[in-house]
Structures are given as structure tokens and as C-alpha cells.
Amino acid sequence: MKKIGFKALSIYVITGLLLTACQTLPEMIPDRDGAQDPSEGIGLTKVNPMDGMLMVYVPAGEFLMGSEDEYAATDEKPEHLVYLRAFWIYQTEVTNHQYRQCIEAGVCSGTRKAYPDDDHPVTLVFRRDGHKYCEWSGGRLPTEAEWEKAARGTDGRKFPWGNEPVTGDRANFCDVNCNVDWGNPDTTQDDGYAQTAPVGSYPAGASPYGALDMAGNAWEWVSDGFDPEYYNTSPYRNPKGPHGGGYTEILRGGSWLNHAQSLRVTNRFSLDEAIFEDIVLDTFGFRCVQDSP
Numbered sequence: 001m002k003k004i005g006f007k008a009l010s011i012y013v014i015t016g017l018l019l020t021a022c023q024t025l026p027e028m029i030p031d032r033d034g035a036q037d038p039s040e041g042i043g044l045t046k047v048n049p050m051d052g053m054l055m056v057y058v059p060a061g062e063f064l065m066g067s068e069d070e071y072a073a074t075d076e077k078p079e080h081l082v083y084l085r086a087f088w089i090y091q092t093e094v095t096n097h098q099y100r101q102c103i104e105a106g107v108c109s110g111t112r113k114a115y116p117d118d119d120h121p122v123t124l125v126f127r128r129d130g131h132k133y134c135e136w137s138g139g140r141l142p143t144e145a146e147w148e149k150a151a152r153g154t155d156g157r158k159f160p161w162g163n164e165p166v167t168g169d170r171a172n173f174c175d176v177n178c179n180v181d182w183g184n185p186d187t188t189q190d191d192g193y194a195q196t197a198p199v200g201s202y203p204a205g206a207s208p209y210g211a212l213d214m215a216g217n218a219w220e221w222v223s224d225g226f227d228p229e230y231y232n233t234s235p236y237r238n239p240k241g242p243h244g245g246g247y248t249e250i251l252r253g254g255s256w257l258n259h260a261q262s263l264r265v266t267n268r269f270s271l272d273e274a275i276f277e278d279i280v281l282d283t284f285g286f287r288c289v290q291d292s293p
Contacts, residue, residue: 042209046088048290050137051098053090055290056150056210060086063149064156066231067266075228076266079156082145083237086292089142089150092199092212093121093220093285094133107136119198121213121285126273127221127249130286139288141223144268145239146289147252151215151265153208158264160207160214166260170205171216172197174259184259191216195256195282215263218285219251226250226270248272255283 044057066072066079096115099122102108103115108129115122127141134140142150151160161170168175168191177194178185191197200212207214214220224230224241226248241247248270254263261267 048137051101053098055088056091058087058089058150058209060084063154065145065148069158071261071264072266075268078231080231081236082239084145084149085238087146088290088292089211090287091210093218093287095119095199096122099133102133102136105136108132120196121199121218123196123218123282123285125284130221134288137288139290141221141286142289143240144222144224144250147222148265150209150211151207160265161205166263170202171263172256173216173254173263174257186260214253216254217256219255219269219283220253221286222250222252224250251284257283
């Protein structure tokens with residue numbers, strides 16, 4: 001047998017290792033769909049003809065989901081990269097006026113007189129009501145990942161507007177107008193309203209994509225079930241939450257009744273609807289999304 005020199009053997013071994021690495025590399029690195037510009041399409045809007053809602057465009061690409069912030073709960077960890085396909089999201093929460101249209105169409109539950117203030121966000125709704133409305137209007141409830149990306153963009157910010165503190169010109173939250181004993185009001189701020197504000201009242205609080213009221217005003221239902229450990233195992237591409245029964249529901253964004261730190265875009269509020277079957281809180285609302293072709 002012909003002897004192989006040390007130098008030749010080394011080259012042979014290294015070459016073999018490189019070939020093996022090349023074969024396994026595609027499974028180790030997530031498919032990121034090329035080098036698409038994550039800013040492409042930002043600023044695009046369209047109107048949903050079903051309910052007249054203005055929608056803003058969220059381009060495809062990666063964003064940082066979750067938080068390692070000092071205020072972050074364990075269910076917000078770990079921070080992790082998520083890739084989402086492009087989608088459209090309602091610029092604001094669905095209003096009472098729009099929800100009444102769905103009632104009149106015979107799709108949504110409730111009575112018209114229960115939702116009187118036209119331009120305020122609809123509240124007193126369960127997640128199933130949000131599902132019905134969004135399907136009627138040609139969309140669906142956002143996934144938790146879609147909601148968070150629309151709220152914070154791609155730079156890992158704490159609030160829709162950035163990392164600056166919550167103030168009365170950026171969001172509707174429990175401030176000097178908050179007439180409750182247990183809401184931890186910030187008496188140094190004045191957002192102008194004791195409860196919900198008309199949608200779009202805080203343009204200074206806009207997200208990077210132009211979505212409004214994603215911090216405060218009304219909690220917003222998302223489509224996922226809640227699992228506090230989900231971030232440890234969630235897929236990189238288009239996560240939709242845990243599957244199967246037994247999971248509670250999730251709301252995002254905080255409300256007029258919450259203190260400032262609850263308005264962080266990574267904050268997750270889980271709730272079992274069955275517990276509140278006879279009590280629908282006036283802090284729960286929603287917005288819809290549509291898939292981009």
C-alpha cells in the first residue's frame with residue numbers, strides 16, 4: 001500500500017471536514033429568503049373597503065422578539081430572531097363605529113347601543129369576537145409575532161416610538177386622569193382622557209411602520225395560545241404559537257388602565273376567557289391584519 005505523507009493526509013482530512021460542513025450548513029443557518037431590504041415598502045398604506053380602515057405595510061424580514069430588559073418577565077425571554085413574511089396591519093384598533101357595521105351585517109355579536117362612541121376603540125369584546133370581525137372584514141387577528149414586529153420594528157426598541165419614557169403625548173395610560181385606587185397612576189402625566197381615547201390621538205407614539213395606539217388605550221387580542229416557555233422552542237419562520245388545546249389567550253399593548261411599564265411592546269398578558277365569561281372588561285380590544293400577496 002502506498003504511504004500517504006503527513007501533509008497530504010492533513011489536506012485530505014481538512015477537505016473532508018469542509019465538504020461535510022458544506023453539506024450540513026443549510027440545515028444550521030435559517031433560510032432568510034435572500035437579501036431583501038427590510039425597509040422596502042415602509043410607509044405604504046391602503047384602505048380596507050369592508051370597513052374603511054387604513055392599513056399600514058410591514059415588510060418581510062427579521063426582527064428581534066422578546067426582551068432581556070430589567071422589567072421583562074420570564075415569559076418574555078429569551079430574545080430571539082424571528083422571520084415574518086410581509087403583511088398589512090390596521091393602523092389603529094377597530095372602532096365602535098366599525099364594529100357596529102359588523103353587528104348590522106349579522107356577523108358580530110352584541111347590540112349597537114353597547115358601542116356608542118364612534119371613534120373610540122371597541123372594547124367589551126372577547127377574542128372570538130375579534131376573530132369574527134377580522135374574518136368578516138377580509139383578514140384575521142395578528143399572530144403574537146406579527147403584533148410585536150408591527151409595534152417595534154427591527155431595532156429591538158422598548159416602546160413603539162423608541163426607548164424614551166411613556167408620556168401623555170405618546171400613549172393613553174393610567175395617568176393623572178386615572179380615577180382608580182389600584183392602577184398605579186402616574187400623576188406627572190396627562191394624556192387627556194380618563195378612559196379610552198379616540199383612536200389615532202397620539203401620533204407621537206407611532207411605530208416604525210406608522211401603526212398607532214400599539215401602546216395603551218386598549219389591550220389587543222392576538223391569535224396565539226399562551227405558553228410561557230414557547231420562546232425557547234418557537235420556529236424561526238412565521239411562528240403561530242403553540243398548537244392544541246389547553247392554552248389560555250394573549251393580549252398585547254396595555255390599556256388606559258395600565259401603568260407605563262405595562263406598555264412595553266414585549267409585555268405578554270395571558271387570560272383564560274372562561275374565567276371572564278360573564279365579565280368582559282372595558283380594556284380589551286383588537287386590530288386585524290391581512291396577508292400580503
